[in-house]
Amino acid sequence: MSDFKSTYDPGVQVSMADVLCLHRNENLLVGRDWAVDAARDLVEQAAISSYPDAACLPLRTAIAELHGVGAEQVFLGNGADEVLSNLFGVLHETYDCMHVLDVRFKVYDLLAERLGFRQEVLAGDAFETGHLDSSGFQGLAVVDSPNAITGRSVPTDELMQLASDTRSFVIWDNVYGEYGHDSIPTPLPANMAFVRSFSKFYGLAGLRLGYCIAGEKLISRMLAQKDVFNVNAMAQVMAMEALRRQDSFEALRDKLVDNRDQLVHGLEQQGFCVLPSSSVGVLATHPDHSGASIQAALLERKIAVRRFDDERIRDHIRVTVAPMEQIEHFLATLSDCLKAL
Known part of the structure; x- marks a missing residue:
């Protein structure tokens, strides 16, 4: 047990x-037809009798072009949950406490317990106010904005303020971000990671595909520590097709x-x-x-x-x-x- x-x-x-x-x-307006039709057309290209591309380089390149960054800044995983797990795994070498919102995505609690993080709630009473008090913050913070439960967004400038101390690190969990017209900060601070998913906006939740964008050094460490084939071949070709239909x-x-x-x-x-x-x-x-x-x-x-x-x-x-x-x-x-x- x-x-x-x-x-x-x-x-x-x-x-x-x-x-x-x-x-x-999920996005209930996407429907199933596009995915069914695309899967039928792409199954041969996926070559599912062979191992998938372990580096996912074509897909990482396409995501990088979408966000105006380099492919070396993109990490792909088996859903945003795995991406977060890998991120926390690397960051645990530096931080032992995870700062979170008062009402938040419950997977953070699970990952904190699994990986040995303490948890503290960020100041500001975000559930009631929609704002954070980032004054004097130092440490590791993960903020789901838009919030996974409430749907509420924290202002981008407040997230950036959390990262103003270079000794801190901020994970902006932005898997619902397309619905708030969010975009990645430019330039992205070296102490921030931006997380997205193909589950919501593109209606591909069953394929389990998420990604994060961060500094090249951090992404390199995550790539070195990930499972070898962590994104299956069908997910890779379906995601490429989804990006073509942006x-x-x-x-x-x-x-x-x-x-x-x-x-x-x-x-x-x-x-x-x-x-x-x-x-x-x-x-x-x-x-x-x-x-x-x-x-x-x-x-x-x-x-x-x-x-x-x-x-x-x-x-x-x-x-x-x-x-x-x-x-x-x-x-x-x-x-x-x-x-x-």
Whole structure:
């Protein structure tokens, strides 16, 4: 039996095919057709009977061109989780404490326990204010902005201020960043890493592909310590195809942002308080009903939303942005739930 206390809860597990799944972390507007069609066309190119390119150089080069950096600054991994694990593994040689947001991506807790980091909460009460107090900060910080749970973004200048002391190191976990129109700082400080994923924006969560951009020296150490074949061949060719379709995904992003605004408006019309979001979902709470009761009532009506047990957000629900017809169905059903509670 494991002695680890930290675990990652993926949320309610839904087995019914007719449930509207608004509890997921992905972009629900991407759809499956593009990936299915692309996989069919690219399977021969992937040459899955052979080992994949261990260096992933063509894909690293394409990512570097997208962000205006050098390929030697790009590291690829089996999802952003592995990228973070490898980053923390290298940085643990220098730091023994991981500074995090008050409400954060729970994988950080798991990695801290696994790798032997202490954890401290960054000053500023980011959940309530959306801001950090970086004055006098020194150490290792990891900030998920947009936040993995709340969707809220920390201002870029505050993240940069965290890195102002060269003895510090800041990991900007930006896997939802496309939905907030974030871009990598230019120039990227030597003591900062910028993390992204192909899971959200490109709809390739099942292929498990993430990356980080950092200084060449750090990336070189990560490459030397990684598993040899840590990105499979199909993931590499599918990611290359996704990058070729960048304009199409940006158009989907813009549509999602419009739908998110409509979802927020609909929730507020029903009395919810909704946190500002730059992500694929919104976190909302109702003054008269618990998050658990709302979640249960919706699930009875075959709509799944996400809820968390953390004390500060246990009465919130998180709703993933969906196509408008699904949002309209959700809002109508939610209205019925509130009347019945």
